[in-house]
Amino acid sequence: MTQLAQPAGRPVTRDRFDTRLIAPMILGAILNPINSSIIAVSLVPIGAAFGAPAAQTAWLVSALYLATAIGQPVVGRLVDLFGPKRLFLAGAVLAGVAGVLGTVAPNLPTLVMARVILGFGTCAGYPAAMSLIRSESRRTGRDSPAGVLTALAVSSQTIVVIGPALGGLLIGLGGWRATFAINIPLALASLVVGARRLPSRTPAAAAPERATGGARAAVDYPGIALFAATLVALLFFLMTPAVGHLYLLLVVVMAGAALARRELRTADPFLDLRLLGGNLPLLATYGRTLLAQTVSYAFLYDYTQWLEGGRGIGATEAGLLLMPMSLVGILVSTVTGRRPELRGKLLVGAAAQLVGCALLLAVTGDTAVWLLAALAVLFGVPQGLNNLANQNALYHQVDDARLASSSGLLRTFTYLGAMVASALSGAFFGRTADTGGLHQVSLVLVVAAALLLALTAVDRSLARLGRPAATREA
Structure with a gap:
């Protein structure tokens, strides 16, 4: 077995997760959610500073989503x-x-x-973290590092909760440019802990070989x-659904067909379509993620807009009404x-979303505030x-050689x-x-x-x- 290249002086316990990896993993994984959430309170002052309407400042949100949706699986493959x-x-x-660049931007x-x-x-943060968790699992012989996977998910959820408040604090201290400047110390901290604590290789990446010939994968x-x-x-x-933009769907079909043709004919594809086609549980995880996140984000975005426009609640009060969702989620x-069981969690989660969506059909402009909070x-x-x-399901459904890129693709379906x-x-x-x-x-x-409920029930x-290997085999 290929061994990890450990930084000098790192103490490693044979059967325990190397806790020195947790700091860079968490730090890298929160960079995206902190910038996704902190921008929410920055849009209005940025628009005022540059005389830009909301339709233009919205690109500050879309630009991050667009780059991340493309970049996560690409960087994960690397x-x-x-x-x-x-x-x-x-x-x-x-x-x-x-x-x-954001701190000094003139326009x-x-x-x-x-x-x-x-x-x-x-x-890079999330795919790298998933790769590190797998490599430590292999080194320690523990199939399911549930505690570390939970810490990774909870840290991101926590950042989403505190992001807007942190953004407001930064704007109060240094204006909207401070919400960009915060990335400078975070990046420096990532460089320091990453250089000191991360291994140069994991077993999955130590020898990327072609299936035939043994040459290094390209x-x-x-x-x-x-x-x-x-x-x-x-x-x-x-982002701009309209009849006049239907040509974009034609581009999707043509580029997607060219992608499938290319990936099925190359020895080292970026997207291994044969592997995906033969891994129906993984495809189901991607499908569940898309459906679950559509409902979750629609409640976050659309319900919030209705609270302000349809129910006549102020922006601050609407934010407070949504706070229980994030706190309960954490x-x-x-x-x-x-707890290792996944199917029961997903069934309960899907059922709760279905009940919640049905209840949304009953709300009106006169619905009591306590019911809206409920x-x-x-x-x-x-x-x-x-x-x-879904994160934990993917972790168990993908082999070492594709874990990081598959994890990145999971984030693509989220966006x-x-x-x-x-x-x-x-x-x-x-x-x-x-x-x-x-x-x-x-x-x-x-x-x-x-x-979502049906897809979970039939899987x-x-x-x-x-579950432990011995239990699965039984």
Whole structure:
């Protein structure tokens, strides 16, 4: 077995997870969610500073999602091939550059460029963390490092909760530019702990060999380019759904067909379509993630808009009404994270989303505030169950050689869900987010939640995941 290249002086206990890896793993993994959430309170002051309307400042959100949705599986594939350390450090450098650029940006286009760079810079953290967890699992002989996987998920959820508050504090101290400048010390900290604590190789990346011939695996640049073209066209359509933009769907079909043709004919594909086609449980995990995140983000975005437009609640109060969802999600993930069973968690999470979406059909402009808060509590349950369970399912469904890229692709489906939720808002809300529009959105969400429950119920492979090897074999 290939051994990890350990930094000098690192104490390693044979049968325990190397806790020195936790700091860089968590630090790298939170860079993306902190920048996803902190921008929420920055859009208005940025628009005021540059005289830009909301339609233009919205690109600061979309640019990060777009870069991350493309970059996560791409960088993940590079982690598979070359190990986590180099990609982690390169990502930290990009995040630092984006922080500097955003801090001194003279106009909005420069800020958008900074967010694109930031999106790519934050792509390495999560795939690198998943790769490191697997390598430590192999070294220690423990199949299911549930505690570490839970810590990874809970840290991101926590950052999403405190991100807007942190953004408000930074703006109060140094203006909106401080929300970009915060990436400079975070990037420097990532560089220091990454250089000192990360191994240069993991067993999966130590010898990326071709299946035939033994030559070093090459980077599939044409496959990456076609994947990016397909996803960019799809995401642009989801961001601006309209009859006049239907040509983008044609681009999706053509680029997707070219991607499939390329990947099926190359020896070292970026997306191993044969492997994906033969791994139906993994495809089901991606499908569940897309459905669950569509419902989750729609509640976060569309329900919030309705609270302000249809229910007449102020922005601050609406934010407080949504706070229980995140807090309950963190609590549920923490309490259930170490339990190895996944199917039961996903069934409960899907059922809770279905009930929640059905209840959305009953809300009106006169619904009591405590009932609106109770809805947020209900939606917190699937947030805490679905995200962690799908992450853990993927961890057990993918082999070492594709874990990082598969983990990155999981994040791509997460952001696709966010884009679909945004498209629903554009499709059913007019000038204001009224109750009729919310009910139309909710009908779509009921269908999505029902599909999620059905997909989970028929997937018998979930019952075997996360359990000790001896139990699975029995």
